[in-house]
Amino acid sequence: MWPGCGGRFYWAPESAPPGQARGVAVLFAWVWSDEAQLRPFVELYSSLGWRCLVCHPDLVALYLSEKATSLATGVISELVKELRVKPVPTVLASFSGGSKGCMYKVIQLLAGICEGDATMKDYRLVRNCICGQIYDSSPVDFVSDVGTQFLQKPAVGNLSQSTILRSWMAKVLASGMDTLFPSRIEAQRAEYWHTLYSAAGLGPVLIFCSEDDNLAPCHIICGFARRLIELGTDVKLMKWSDSQHAITIHMKLNTGKL
Numbered sequence: 478m479w480p481g482c483g484g485r486f487y488w489a490p491e492s493a494p495p496g497q498a499r500g501v502a503v504l505f506a507w508v509w510s511d512e513a514q515l516r517p518f519v520e521l522y523s524s525l526g527w528r529c530l531v532c533h534p535d536l537v538a539l540y541l542s543e544k545a546t547s548l549a550t551g552v553i554s555e556l557v558k559e560l561r562v563k564p565v566p567t568v569l570a571s572f573s574g575g576s577k578g579c580m581y582k583v584i585q586l587l588a589g590i591c592e593g594d595a596t597m598k599d600y601r602l603v604r605n606c607i608c609g610q611i612y613d614s615s616p617v618d619f620v621s622d623v624g625t626q627f628l629q630k631p632a633v634g635n636l637s638q639s640t641i642l643r644s645w646m647a648k649v650l651a652s653g654m655d656t657l658f659p660s661r662i663e664a665q666r667a668e669y670w671h672t673l674y675s676a677a678g679l680g681p682v683l684i685f686c687s688e689d690d691n692l693a694p695c696h697i698i699c700g701f702a703r704r705l706i707e708l709g710t711d712v713k714l715m716k717w718s719d720s721q722h723a724i725t726i727h728m729k730l731n732t733g734k735l
Contacts (some may be wrong), residue, residue: 483544484534484578486552489519491529498528500566501559501606503552503583505575506533518570530555534578542582542665549582550593557599560606567603569679570611573693577617581672588675609680614693616673616701618666674704681711688718 489512493499502522506515510533519529532552538545556567571580586593587604682705686698695716702714 483538483541483546483548484532486530486532486548486555488555489515489523489529489531491516491519492523493526493528495528495559496562498563498565499526500528500568500608501556502527502529502568502570503556504529504531505569505571505578505580506531507573507575508534508536508539508578510572518572528559530559532575532579534575538578539574540662540665542668545577545579545582546586546591546593548579549586550595552579552583553586553593553595553600553603556603556606557595560602564602564606566608567606568609568611569607570613571615572613573615574617576612576615576673577669581669584672584676584679587679590672604679607679609682610676611683611685612698612701613685614687614690616670616698617693618697673701674708677705677708677710681713684712684714686714686716688716 488495500522504515504518512531515531519531522529530552532548534548535544538548560567569580569583582591585591586595587600587607589597589600593600682702684698684702686693686695688695699714699716702712705712
């Protein structure tokens with residue numbers, strides 16, 4: 478694992494071995510997620526012979542773009558090492574707030590919008606291998622009331638004492654950032670959505686959402702899908718009425734509905 482750069486990332490040990498994978502899935506998890514919560518998704522890709530690079534962003538990466546950029550730089554560096562050995566199809570998969578914590582910065586680095594450590598040749602290698610994107614209960618808007626709810630409530634799991642403390646810390650940070658740097662936060666929000674729309678050239682997009690998800694409201698995600706279609710992206714939207722936030726795919730796999 479590589480912590481201390483706005484989050485942490487690692488190659489899932491359960492996934493296909495280096496150099497033998499049929500593809501690579503980069504899983505951008507939600508804030509405060511852990512390995513156990515991502516294991517069902519890793520097992521899904523592993524069963525298909527894919528290797529998984531898992532990224533867990535820190536809370537600060539949602540608000541401090543330099544932290545998100547640092548995390549994204551590390552993720553791309555790992556992808557370059559893997560794809561130099563054997564270029565394979567690569568998918569970017571965002572769960573809940575993972576798109577804001579790191580994924581959108583990966584897209585910016587690959588597009589040359591912000592500066593990173595890799596060479597243009599390496600960025601081109603990664604960009605040429607990306608064959609699609611997946612959004613599960615994502616993307617989430619972090620400036621609206623929805624974003625505040627997201628930071629105060631856990632994406633998955635029970636309300637333990639540590640979760641309540643984390644939710645309180647998140648609320649304090651969100652309130653402080655909105656009060657002290659309102660223009661900066663709003664600018665980041667505009668940049669975030671613009672980046673996601675600009676990624677229309679990174680292959681087809683698969684989106685999962687639920688009508689009863691109050692953390693990633695269906696109307697926001699459907700609007701995102703419509704805009705991508707207008708931009709010429711091949712979009713597949715799968716919508717259910719009763720799936721929990723951030724576990725849509727796993728829940729449907731277990732019930733045999735996917």
